[in-house]
Amino acid sequence: xxxxxxxxxxxxxxxxxxxxxxxxxxxxxxxxxxxxxxxxxxxxxxxxxxxxxxxxxxxxxxxxxxxxxxxxxxxxxxxxxxxxxxxxxxxxxxxxxxxxxxxxxxxxxxxxxxxxxxxxxxxxxxxxxxxxxxxxxxxxxxxxxxxxxxxxxxxxxxxxxxxxxxxxxxxxxxxxxxxxxxxxxxxxxxxxxxxxxxxxxxxxxxxxxxxxxxxxxxxxxxxxxxxxxxxxxxxxxxxxxxxxxxxxxxxxxxxxxxxxxxxxxxxxxxxxxxxxxxxxxxxxxxxxxxxxxxxxxxxxxxxxxxxxxxxxxxxxxxxxxxxxxxxxxxxxxxxxxxxxxxxxxxxxxxxxxxxxxxxxxxxxxxxxxxxxxxxxxxxxxxxxxxxxxxxxxxxxxxxxxxxxxxxxxxxxxxxxxxxxxxxxxxxxxxxxxxxxxxxxxxxxxxxxxxxxxxxxxxxxxxxxxxxxxxxxxxxxxxxxxxxxxxxxxxxxxxxxxxxxxxxxxxxxxxxxxxxxxxxxxxxxxxxxxxxxxxxxxxxxxxxxxxxxxxxxxxxxxxxxxxxxxxxxxxxxxxxxxx
Numbered sequence: 001x002x003x004x005x006x007x008x009x010x011x012x013x014x015x016x017x018x019x020x021x022x023x024x025x026x027x028x029x030x031x032x033x034x035x036x037x038x039x040x041x042x043x044x045x046x047x048x049x050x051x052x053x054x055x056x057x058x059x060x061x062x063x064x065x066x067x068x069x070x071x072x073x074x075x076x077x078x079x080x081x082x083x084x085x086x087x088x089x090x091x092x093x094x095x096x097x098x099x100x101x102x103x104x105x106x107x108x109x110x111x112x113x114x115x116x117x118x119x120x121x122x123x124x125x126x127x128x129x130x131x132x133x134x135x136x137x138x139x140x141x142x143x144x145x146x147x148x149x150x151x152x153x154x155x156x157x158x159x160x161x162x163x164x165x166x167x168x169x170x171x172x173x174x175x176x177x178x179x180x181x182x183x184x185x186x187x188x189x190x191x192x193x194x195x196x197x198x199x200x201x202x203x204x205x206x207x208x209x210x211x212x213x214x215x216x217x218x219x220x221x222x223x224x225x226x227x228x229x230x231x232x233x234x235x236x237x238x239x240x241x242x243x244x245x246x247x248x249x250x251x252x253x254x255x256x257x258x259x260x261x262x263x264x265x266x267x268x269x270x271x272x273x274x275x276x277x278x279x280x281x282x283x284x285x286x287x288x289x290x291x292x293x294x295x296x297x298x299x300x301x302x303x304x305x306x307x308x309x310x311x312x313x314x315x316x317x318x319x320x321x322x323x324x325x326x327x328x329x330x331x332x333x334x335x336x337x338x339x340x341x342x343x344x345x346x347x348x349x350x351x352x353x354x355x356x357x358x359x360x361x362x363x364x365x366x367x368x369x370x371x372x373x374x375x376x377x378x379x380x381x382x383x384x385x386x387x388x389x390x391x392x393x394x395x396x397x398x399x400x401x402x403x404x405x406x407x408x409x410x411x412x413x414x415x416x417x418x419x420x421x422x423x424x425x426x427x428x429x430x431x432x433x434x435x436x437x438x439x440x441x442x443x444x445x446x447x448x449x450x451x452x453x454x455x456x457x458x459x460x461x462x463x464x465x466x467x468x469x470x471x472x473x474x475x476x477x478x479x480x481x482x483x484x485x486x487x488x489x490x491x492x493x494x495x496x497x498x499x500x501x502x503x504x505x506x507x508x509x510x511x512x513x514x515x516x517x518x519x520x521x522x523x524x525x526x527x528x529x530x531x532x533x534x535x536x537x538x539x540x541x542x543x544x545x546x547x548x549x550x551x552x553x554x555x556x557x558x559x560x561x562x563x564x565x566x567x568x569x570x571x572x573x574x575x576x577x578x
Contacts, residue, residue, distance in 0.1 A: 010120035038116040041406035048400040052082040054409040061085035075099035080162025188249025197248035199258035201227040212563035221246040305490035327496035334502025347441040348476040354426040355448030361419030383424040387488035390417035432482040435532035473503035481507035499553035522553040
C-alpha cells in the first residue's frame with residue numbers, strides 16, 4: 001500500500017487513461033511474485049506463464065539500459081514496462097528534457113509495477129509519457145499524438161521479454177512506427193557465381209559447407225569468431241563490417257549463430273537485400289524463441305528435422321524448409337590411408353554421454369531441492385513420451401502455474417527445455433547401449449560414460465571427426481546409433497557418414513530414415529531397445545549381408561546426400577523465392 005500510494009501521488013495525471021484507484025486492484029491475469037526483489041510473470045504466447053525478469057533484475061536492467069540507442073534530444077519509445085527495472089536504470093542516461101514514451105499493452109502489468117517498485121523518479125518526470133492501451137491501433141494513435149508530426153522514425157527500444165510475451169501486439173506497432181519498404185528482389189542471386197559470406201563459430205559443419213560452396217564455383221568470405229568467449233556486440237560489429245567490405249550476395253550461418261537477438265543484423269540485411277540462410281541442426285524452436293522480431297522476407301530457415309517447421313513458422317518466419325544432414329565423401333571414404341589405429345572391433349558406439357551438458361544446464365537454473373524435483377519429474381515425463389515442447393509437458397504435468405516455473409526468465413526456460421531433452425536422451429542412450437553388453441562394445445566418448453556403464457564395456461576417449469572417426473566407422477563390424485530425443489523425425493550425422501566411410505550401421509528408426517535410405521536394403525534399424533541384441537547377433541554372423549547393405553547405402557549417399565547436394569537445394573529455394 002505504501003509503494004502504491006507513493007507512485008499514485010507521483011503519477012498525478014501522467015498515466016493517461018489508466019485509472020488509479022485508492023487501493024491496489026486485484027491482479028487476475030498477471031502474477032506478481034514477492035521479493036526481494038519482486039518479479040513478474042505474464043501469460044505467454046504459447047500458453048503458460050513467461051517471466052519478464054530474471055532472478056537478478058537490477059543487473060539485467062543495467063545491461064539492457066547500456067544497449068539502448070540514444071541520441072540527445074531524440075524521443076525514445078520503450079516498448080514494454082515490466083516492473084520498470086530497465087526504465088529506472090535508463091533514467092540517468094537521458095537528457096533532462098528528452099522525451100521518453102513508455103508503451104504497455106496490459107493494464108495489470110502497469111498496476112503490478114506501481115505496487116512493486118518505487119517508480120516516483122520516473123512518474124514525476126515531466127518529459128515521460130505513458131501509453132497503456134490494450135489495442136495496438138489505439139496505442140499507435142496515441143503515440144503519433146505524443147510524437148507530433150515527425151517524419152523520421154523515433155528511436156525505439158523493446159524490452160525483450162515483453163516483446164516475446166506479446167508479439168501479436170508489438171509487431172504491428174513496430175511496423176506502424178518504423179514501416180519497412182516492400183522488399184525488392186535480391187540482385188546478387190541472378191549471378192551464376194555468388195559471393196557467400198559464412199559466419200564461422202567453429203562449428204563442425206562449417207568446413208564441409210565451405211568446401212561445397214567452393215566446389216560449386218562460388219566465392220566464399222569467412223568471419224571467424226568464438227561464440228563462447230567473444231561478446232555478441234563484437235561479433236555483430238565484425239559481421240556488419242564484412243557486409244560493407246565483402247558485399248556478399250548471401251550470409252550463411254548454422255543455428256543462427258552470429259545473429260543478434262535484438263534484430264539489428266536482420267534489419268541491415270533486409271535493407272541491403274542480402275538474404276540470410278540459417279541451417280538448424282539443433283532445435284530451431286529452442287533457439288529462435290529468444291530472438292526478437294518476426295520472420296523476414298530475406299531470412300531463410302532450413303531445419304534438419306521437418307517436425308519443427310510448423311513451430312518455426314508460428315514464430316513468424318516465412319521461408320522455412322526441411323534440409324537433412326549430409327556427408328563429405330572426401331573425409332568419409334572406404335579407402336582411407338593409415339592403419340586401423342587399434343579401432344577394429346565387433347561393435348562400437350561413438351557419442352556423448354550428455355552428463356556434462358545436463359549438469360551445465362542445471363547449473364544455470366535454480367539449485368534448490370524443490371526445483372530439482374521439478375526437473376526430474378519433467379525429464380521422466382519427456383522420456384516416457386518425447387518430442388513435446390516444454391509448454392506442453394508443463395501443462396500435462398500440472399506444473400505450468402507452479403510459481404518456481406513462472407519465475408523463470410526466457411533464457412532459463414530455454415535451459416530447462418534443453419536440459420530436460422538432454423537428460424531424457426542420456427537415459428535413453430544408456431538403456432540402448434546396455435543392450436550391447438554381451439558383445440563387449442567399445443564406446444568412444446567423454447568421461448561421463450564412466451558414470452553410466454562399466455565392464456565389460458570398453459571406454460575410449462573421443463576421436464577426431466576428420467581423422468579418427470572415419471577409421472572407427474571403417475573398422476567396426478557394426479556401428480551402433482541411438483538418436484537424440486530432440487529429433488522426432490530426423491536422422492543424425494552417423495546415418496550419412498558411416499555408409500560413406502564403408503561401414504555398417506545399426507540405428508533406431510526415425511520417420512526421415514525411409515526418405516534417405518531404404519530400411520532392410522540400405523540400413524538396418526530397431527524400433528525398441530529390446531530388439532538390439534538379436535539384430536547385432538545376426539549381422540555379426542552374416543558378413544556378406546553386411547557388405548551388400550554397405551555397398552547399397554554408400555551408392556545412395558554419394559548420389560543424393562552430400563553437402564554439395566544440400567547447398568544446391570538451399571540456393572534453389574533462395575532463387576525461387578527472391
